[in-house]
Amino acid sequence: MSALVIAEHNNITLEPTTLNTITAAKQLDEDIHILIAGHMIYQIADIATKIDSVTKVLLADNIIYAHGLAEPLSSLITEIGHNYHAILASATTHSKNVLPRVAALFDVAQISDVSNIISNDTFIRQIYTGKALEILKSKDNIKIITVRSSSFKEAKNTGGHAIIETVSNKNYSLCSSFLSRQINKSRRPELITSKIIISGGRGIGSIENFKLLEVVADKLGAAVGATRAAVDSGFATTDMQIGQSGKIVSPELYIAVAISGAPQHIAGISDSKIIVAINKDKDAPIISIADYFIVGDLYQILPELVTELNK
């Protein structure tokens, strides 16, 4: 029995989080297969054969998988998944959409957002907005797992010599169809994998002020994040949201500007190595989890930060 990793991709390139998932899979099995389902994906299949520890690339090339719709993809995974003791994917919106269906079709539980693997059936995940850790044991024959990418290193994308096998599924229903996708392209690093993140809350006050964060981010080579309140105020786009219902991040350095520190936001940042808070309120909850903090006016501090970084 082997472990199966579900690749995430845009039909052209492999998402780096797939490599973090491979590392998690390696803790469960030495023999790792990777499923690439999409359309016109030979280029990715070739890249995947070279990933360290991957022995087989399962290639499902069909227009029905082109946009990653949950219904055909979950039935494909269910048809081929019987041969595996564990099926893993990164805890992205893509997998969160597909994997619970697979688990239900197998009549097994899904183990979500795993941050640590103790053994083949025992896992650790965070619960209660990161206020507690749960150590749990699965009784199922097939473990369906989503992996917190930031908790596992990226596997090497060289050194592997996997074989390619084509797969397809016979039974699927086309009850949904893809219309369009609006991708917010950013020249900055991805939030989930970025080493440095600077984020703003509602206290930033305006889109213009939010742009100051971007200036600082570019000086530091950082990604820019936001709280739900900042997104709802229209300062940032939804894909920039960090927290319980947005992205979970764990950079080396997290700079929280005008973020009070609601539990829902802290749930998304508490694994950051160093947290810096810039806030006008010395009693804001964010201060209690910060390694360093400056109490003061962001309109003064942010331009100073830009000037200092220019030196």
Next chain:
Amino acid sequence: MKVLVAVKPVIDCDVKFLIKEDNSRINFNNLKFIINPFDENAIEEAVRLKEAGKVSEIIVVSIGPSQSKNIIFTALAFGADRGIFIVNEDTKLQPLAIAKLLKIIAIRELPAMIIAGKQSIDDNLGQTGQMLSALLGWSQGTFVSKLIINSTNVEVIREIDNGLETIVLSLPTVITVDLRINKPRYASLSNIIKAKKKPIDILSSIDLCNDISPHLITLKIEELKRHKFGINLANVTELIDKLKIKVI
């Protein structure tokens, strides 16, 4: 169109929760249940669709210990027409079991659409809607921030990691919503009084399904101590100096 809204009773995350002394599990005694905030958005969306003449009946369903039954009244006060409460004294019912119970209700009621929140604020699993959709063999739209009902299908805008996606779902369908889809209203006093007269069906989980035992066993829960005694820096220069040593 008939709509079923599934709501989960949860403990407010601002309430201090308690881990039992033997590290076994969270102590739920004497805590007050509220509707999972994401599920409030699900009810609100159904009510708005009814007000717009797109939906004829809203049934709200919830599963939980008997002390959580109050959330059905809240949902009825928001505008649902009738309620179904499935009593389950085990607070650790897992998503697959909830999906199996909801499937039974769906087959009994045959709604054109089931709406629920995209995740709960307690376990944050975000699985139930997708599992229910798979068990029923219906279409699914998750993390929805906009929902448009057409004559034969439903168009949804979904929040995905790098932007937004629009897909079309044939009916019947299961939808899970994000907080951004709408802003839930406050129940008016007259609606709270009216809610008391609305019918509620009370069922028992063990009578409905004998296959709801947990597949995942919690071995231990540990509280995470996040508190730090951070250093208060006077200005940006001090900050840069600190970070130069550590990161940059």
